[in-house]
Amino acid sequence: MRKRQSDLLSYLKVKNMRTDTENDGNESHCREKPAETNVKSVEQPVIEENPSCSSKEKTDNLAFPDCWTEKQLSMFTKQYEWLDIKESKFGCKDCSKVQHLGVSAGKHVHVSKEWSAYLVTLNGSNKTTRQASIRKKIREHDVSKFHAKIQDLLKESANDSISSLVHKLNNKNIEATVKVFNTIYSLVKRNRPLSDIEGAIELQEKNGVDVGNCLHTRYSATRIAEHIANEIKMKIFKNIIAENAKICIIIDEASTVSKKSTLVIYLQCAIQSAPAPVMVFVDLKELVSTTAENIFNTLLSTLNDYGFDIEYLKANLISFCSDGANTMLGRKSGEAAKLLAKFPKIIIWHCLNHRLQLSLDDSISEIKQVNHFKIFLDKIYSIYHQSNKNQTELQAIAKELELEIIKIGRVLGPRWAACSLRAATAVWCAYPALYVHFSHSSAYSGLAKRLANINFLQDLALMIDILEEFSLLSTAL
Numbered sequence: 272m273r274k275r276q277s278d279l280l281s282y283l284k285v286k287n288m289r290t291d292t293e294n295d296g297n298e299s300h301c302r303e304k305p306a307e308t309n310v311k312s313v314e315q316p317v318i319e320e321n322p323s324c325s326s327k328e329k330t331d332n333l334a335f336p337d338c339w340t341e342k343q344l345s346m347f348t349k350q351y352e353w354l355d356i357k358e359s360k361f362g363c364k365d366c367s368k369v370q371h372l373g374v375s376a377g378k379h380v381h382v383s384k385e386w387s388a389y390l391v392t393l394n395g396s397n398k399t400t401r402q403a404s405i406r407k408k409i410r411e412h413d414v415s416k417f418h419a420k421i422q423d424l425l426k427e428s429a430n431d432s433i434s435s436l437v438h439k440l441n442n443k444n445i446e447a448t449v450k451v452f453n454t455i456y457s458l459v460k461r462n463r464p465l466s467d468i469e470g471a472i473e474l475q476e477k478n479g480v481d482v483g484n485c486l487h488t489r490y491s492a493t494r495i496a497e498h499i500a501n502e503i504k505m506k507i508f509k510n511i512i513a514e515n516a517k518i519c520i521i522i523d524e525a526s527t528v529s530k531k532s533t534l535v536i537y538l539q540c541a542i543q544s545a546p547a548p549v550m551v552f553v554d555l556k557e558l559v560s561t562t563a564e565n566i567f568n569t570l571l572s573t574l575n576d577y578g579f580d581i582e583y584l585k586a587n588l589i590s591f592c593s594d595g596a597n598t599m600l601g602r603k604s605g606e607a608a609k610l611l612a613k614f615p616k617i618i619i620w621h622c623l624n625h626r627l628q629l630s631l632d633d634s635i636s637e638i639k640q641v642n643h644f645k646i647f648l649d650k651i652y653s654i655y656h657q658s659n660k661n662q663t664e665l666q667a668i669a670k671e672l673e674l675e676i677i678k679i680g681r682v683l684g685p686r687w688a689a690c691s692l693r694a695a696t697a698v699w700c701a702y703p704a705l706y707v708h709f710s711h712s713s714a715y716s717g718l719a720k721r722l723a724n725i726n727f728l729q730d731l732a733l734m735i736d737i738l739e740e741f742s743l744l745s746t747a748l
Contacts, residue, residue, distance in 0.1 A: 362389030
């Protein structure tokens with residue numbers, strides 16, 4: 272009985288304990304939200320302990336490498352002020368401030384990514400090897416070109432403001448450009464091809480001259496030469512306008528190699544700095560059409576572009592000169608007639624050189640003997656002008672005879688008398704070689720007989736004497 276009573280009492284106690292536990296659970300369930308608040312308030316300090324851990328990690332990261340002592344670290348940072356350590360890795364304070372060298376960078380000079388991003392590590396298995404490795408890396412970086420460039424840039428930026436630094440860089444670029452301009456001007460003055468600019472620039476760079484890193488091609492040299500010529504012309508024209516000098520316009524129509532019609536414009540004026548009238552080239556303009564109206568408009572627009580407006584021309588244009596073509600000197604609708612209508616006081620002048628050439632052409636057409644002589648010389652010209660083989664054979668014969676062959680041109684052709692003189696002189700100098708060449712070929716046996724005639728030599732000598740006088744007169748005019 273006692274045993275059963277004890278079991279019953281123990282059962283009732285357990286049941287009461289379960290009931291109390293359930294009541295406590297219900298009460299805690301009813302107060303669930305306040306309990307969560309208390310839990311959060313209890314856990315908050317634990318979260319705030321993280322900064323203390325990060326600060327510890329930060330301290331560990333800033334610690335110097337295990338291969339160095341604190342004394343060694345102090346010694347190296349004093350010797351190399353740019354040296355810095357982050358997370359046990361080495362870097363450069365100066366290189367981390369400059370990401371790119373810009374225009375000051377030379378060939379194969381770039382900022383080191385390892386030193387600027389603190390990525391330099393130790394190499395080696397033992398302490399001695401790692402110390403030697405980092406000493407070598409520090410020394411190589413200290414004497415490197417890009418590190419020296421960066422230190423120079425930082426010194427300049429510290430001493431000068433940004434505006435003065437930009438001004439200094441601009442002046443440096445301008446000085447280099449001036450040197451390139453002077454080089455191109457020298458080539459043009461000596462009649463050298465602009466393709467020589469690359470060699471001239473290379474020579475100056477080897478001599479230590481700073482000529483920049485642009486405008487070194489022949490295409491840039493062509494544009495620079497055109498710019499220099501235009502500036503020189505504008506300076507001359509401004510001086511003429513400032514002195515209010517009287518001017519004379521000289522024009523001529525010509526055709527290019529590509530068969531395009533162009534207008535050549537010259538200007539003659541009298542200025543105080545020159546004892547005699549000065550001839551100045553104005554421009555070479557392509558013509559859409561060769562009518563007098565188009566030539567007139569092109570002439571006035573070109574003069575206006577260079578500062579000679581209508582008012583200046585009315586006050587200072589005194590004469591107009593050209594050849595005797597109908598487009599130029601036609602009485603009703605020629606260029607001269609249009610200029611007279613615009614500027615009534617000007618003098619129209621037919622070019623004397625053109626008149627001289629016209630008189631020479633008229634004389635040749637009237638004298639039959641001279642005409643036959645001209646036809647014979649034209650035959651010689653065509654033989655060597657149209658055949659490279661004949662020209663090569665003539666050069667070989669001249670070499671055997673120790674003669675210097677001058678290029679044979681047209682005699683008494685459409686060019687000036689001076690050109691005819693050069694062509695006649697070329698035939699006279701090449702006479703022995705011409706005779707040998709013609710006599711060796713059966714196709715030219717008739718020409719060889721003509722050359723052997725004494726009358727041909729007399730006519731050729733007489734023609735050279737006459738053309739010399741015409742050439743002197745043409746040059747004087």
